[in-house]
Amino acid sequence: MNKLEQIGAQELLSMLSDEELMSVKDTVTKSMIPANTRSEAVDACLKCSQSAMQLLRRKKIRRDILMQYLARKSISVSAGTDKVRLVKQIIEYWNNGSSSISTSLSSPSDLSSINQLSHQFTEWFYTSWNNxxxxxxxxxxxxxxxxxxxxxxxxxxxxxxxxxxxxxxxxxxxxxxxxxxxxxxxxxxxxxxxxxxxxxxxxxxxxxxxxxxxxxxxxxxxxxxxxxxxxxxxxxxxxxxxxxxxxxxxxxxxxxxxxxxxxxxxxxxxxxxxxxxxxxxxxxxxxxx
Incomplete structure (x- = not known):
């Protein structure tokens, strides 16, 4: 996974319950890596997943969670959209529509308005803080x-x-x-x-x-x-x-x-x-x- 996909995956994994997250971690790592905290479990999932597609298609990452994630990002999606399509939409968002998530923020000359800076900073800060x-x-x-x-x-x-x-x-x-x-x-x-x-x-x-x-x-x-x-x-x-x-x-x-x-x-x-x-x-x- 590239850096943008890792940051996005961290945010999505934080939506899982403790039981669901640990279950995903055990599946991804084949129960070979222990984790005592949620952050350790997320880190293990990222390190042991070959791709974002592989991670998001895990059974415990349910279709309704993917839809909730897209809804949080104000991305419209049909109620009948299958899981594979939802996964593709999220990965596309991470790589194209989510370029504002980074470990640093651009200067005003790179931004169309102060509101865009506000949204960019907020998405980056809370993703980073939560994970x-x-x-x-x-x-x-x-x-x-x-x-x-x-x-x-x-x-x-x-x-x-x-x-x-x-x-x-x-x-x-x-x-x-x-x-x-x-x-x-x-x-x-x-x-x-x-x-x-x-x-x-x-x-x-x-x-x-x-x-x-x-x-x-x-x-x-x-x-x-x-x-x-x-x-x-x-x-x-x-x-x-x-x-x-x-x-x-x-x-x-x-x-x-x-x-x-x-x-x-x-x-x-x-x-x-x-x-x-x-x-x-x-x-x-x-x-x-």
């Missing part, structure tokens, strides 16, 4: 900050600790986060800070247990080929049914603290520009003897 294979501190600025709104605004600083905190939700609590990309909101400040708001559902061992909303601040980093890196993130998780309507509403205005961040970022950049003394070295006088 952890490519989820590393390299995607965060060294001074990145994560604010956990649901933990009384607890703040984590530095790329390594932010990454490890987010990883712990997957490794320790076996949670998986599924964004509703169509409800995304995105804004960009005049100095290039991109603010993205995401809403979605939280799942644990195949059961939906709550909802979340998460905001990201992205800034381009010239040292990473001008790719976007995460400057900050706010994460709020809720499991109370009564709060779902307010949290997931696409008509909610942008929180004032996020608007303030956009404005403060531009003001800080402008202050840095105004306070900098630019010195241009003059060439030596060639006539000096």
């Amino acid at each position: 952890l294979t490519t989820f590393t501190p390299d995607h965060f600025f060294p001074d990145c900050q994560l604010t956990l709104v649901h933990e009384n605004q607890r703040r984590i600083s530095a790329a390594y600790y932010v990454c490890e905190t987010l990883r712990s939700y997957i490794t320790s609590q076996d949670l998986h986060f599924y964004p509703n990309i169509q409800s995304n909101k995105a804004e960009e400040s005049k100095h290039g800070l991109v603010l993205i708001q995401v809403h979605g559902t939280i799942h644990q061992r195949g059961t939906c247990i709550g909802i979340f909303d998460q905001s990201f601040g992205l800034v381009r980093d010239p040292t990473h080929s001008n790719n976007y890196l995460i400057k900050f993130s706010f994460l709020n998780m809720q499991t109370q049914q009564a709060q779902q309507t307010a949290l997931l509403s696409t008509n909610q205005p942008t929180p004032t603290y996020l608007i303030d961040i956009l404005q403060n970022y531009d003001q800080t950049i402008q202050q840095q520009i105004d306070s900098t003394d630019y010195i241009i070295d003059e060439d030596d006088d060639d006539d000096d003897e």
